[in-house]
Amino acid sequence: MATDATLPFVIVDAFTSVRFGGNPAAVVVLPREEPGKRRHAPPPDGIKWEYGVMPASHELSGRDGWPPDLFLQDVAREMNLSETAFVREKLDRRRTVGRGDDEELFADYDLRWFTPSGAEVDLCGHATLASAHALWDTARVAPFAVIRFHTRSGILPVVPLGEGAAELNFPSAAPNMLLLGAPPEAVRAPPRAPLESKSKSDGDDDGDGSAAAAASDDDDATDNPAGVTPETVAAALGLSNLRADVDGEPTGDVVYPIVAGRNSIGDTFAIYPDPAHVLAARPHPKRIAALGGRGLVVTAPGGVATRQGGARVDFTCRFFAPNIGIHEDPVTGSAFCGLGPYWTDALGIERGKEAVGYQASARGGVVRVAVGTGVKGVKGGGRVEERVSIRGSCVTSARGELMDSAA
Numbered sequence: 001m002a003t004d005a006t007l008p009f010v011i012v013d014a015f016t017s018v019r020f021g022g023n024p025a026a027v028v029v030l031p032r033e034e035p036g037k038r039r040h041a042p043p044p045d046g047i048k049w050e051y052g053v054m055p056a057s058h059e060l061s062g063r064d065g066w067p068p069d070l071f072l073q074d075v076a077r078e079m080n081l082s083e084t085a086f087v088r089e090k091l092d093r094r095r096t097v098g099r100g101d102d103e104e105l106f107a108d109y110d111l112r113w114f115t116p117s118g119a120e121v122d123l124c125g126h127a128t129l130a131s132a133h134a135l136w137d138t139a140r141v142a143p144f145a146v147i148r149f150h151t152r153s154g155i156l157p158v159v160p161l162g163e164g165a166a167e168l169n170f171p172s173a174a175p176n177m178l179l180l181g182a183p184p185e186a187v188r189a190p191p192r193a194p195l196e197s198k199s200k201s202d203g204d205d206d207g208d209g210s211a212a213a214a215a216s217d218d219d220d221a222t223d224n225p226a227g228v229t230p231e232t233v234a235a236a237l238g239l240s241n242l243r244a245d246v247d248g249e250p251t252g253d254v255v256y257p258i259v260a261g262r263n264s265i266g267d268t269f270a271i272y273p274d275p276a277h278v279l280a281a282r283p284h285p286k287r288i289a290a291l292g293g294r295g296l297v298v299t300a301p302g303g304v305a306t307r308q309g310g311a312r313v314d315f316t317c318r319f320f321a322p323n324i325g326i327h328e329d330p331v332t333g334s335a336f337c338g339l340g341p342y343w344t345d346a347l348g349i350e351r352g353k354e355a356v357g358y359q360a361s362a363r364g365g366v367v368r369v370a371v372g373t374g375v376k377g378v379k380g381g382g383r384v385e386e387r388v389s390i391r392g393s394c395v396t397s398a399r400g401e402l403m404d405s406a407a
Helices: 069-079 125-137 210-217 230-236 275-280 285-290 333-346
Strands: 006-014 023-030 084-089 106-114 146-151 154-162 165-171 198-200 243-246 249-256 258-262 267-271 295-301 315-320 354-359 365-376 383-403
Touching: 006 125, 023 069, 023 125, 069 084, 069 106, 084 125, 106 125, 125 146, 125 154, 125 165, 125 333, 125 383, 165 333, 230 249, 230 258, 230 267, 230 285, 230 295, 267 333, 275 295, 275 315, 295 333, 315 333, 333 354, 333 365, 333 383
Parallel strands: 023 084, 106 146, 267 295, 315 354
Antiparallel strands: 006 023, 006 383, 084 106, 146 154, 154 165, 165 383, 198 249, 243 249, 258 267, 295 315, 354 365, 365 383
């Protein structure tokens, strides 16, 4: 009886130490094509896909040793997670060992990400972290080796930190008002703690966000010619009726967020004074989509990681991105490229020191961030740029095999 060829896959929950928390990603491990072992005839019955060998004449062999994109898209639809990652050991792999105290082992892999809609994306933080965890967890890569993923966004190194944790390192993408169309003279420095949100009396809003229609008459209109104002953001989050209180007693004032700007990734950042405000958000996808950009980050200082052990954190956040098909993302690694530098400044955290954030989705996830500097383009004269180290834990929740053909 013929044995179907199989492809191993792992489902990994990223940015969590609790199974079924964080953000899940499927990781499919593809065998590496070996030109010296190519088969020029259909493989015999019973052939099994072994790690390190993919017959080039096999029906699933695509360009550059990858399966066809249609197959990758079908697998992503079958997994039906926000991203499915496909990893493959590089054909021209290099194992580089340093010397002395700097000794490190590197493993080089190609990495691609697909969504359930069949779209291939340029970058995905949580699925990158999940891919590294899958390779370490299945012993394909030594647990102390740095994995260098070769992607459409360049080389992404993932550094193991031990005990299921790892570190990504991305360029900083701090929010600023210029990317919302504000003139340079209107741009203000990010507020430092204690943060103060804008508030208005009952007469300024009828509770359904209609104050946004009059935003052009407000002082904020100068700073937000793109139409992203505290009022429009509050309405999009379903928080137009959010009331301020002092010592547990309501004041009657409506609390509006500070709009900190938009970053180079396309995320708009709204800051509330209390984590309870973030938790209270009941987003309206159409209104959030109308704000433009990739998504909306709502955040506040402090909080508790309620679904991740209950530890106190430096800031709480949530992320909504209906413009890219995400109502609410469980944990968004790339959003911390903006959250990291914002809260490092707002809370007065020293560069290089960690800030701990909790993304308060239904699954919940903890992300540790540290802002520092790195050199880009070392060859031929590099330039120093601000970088964000994004650290988190992963756990494996499932393993299985994809069948190559129908039984």
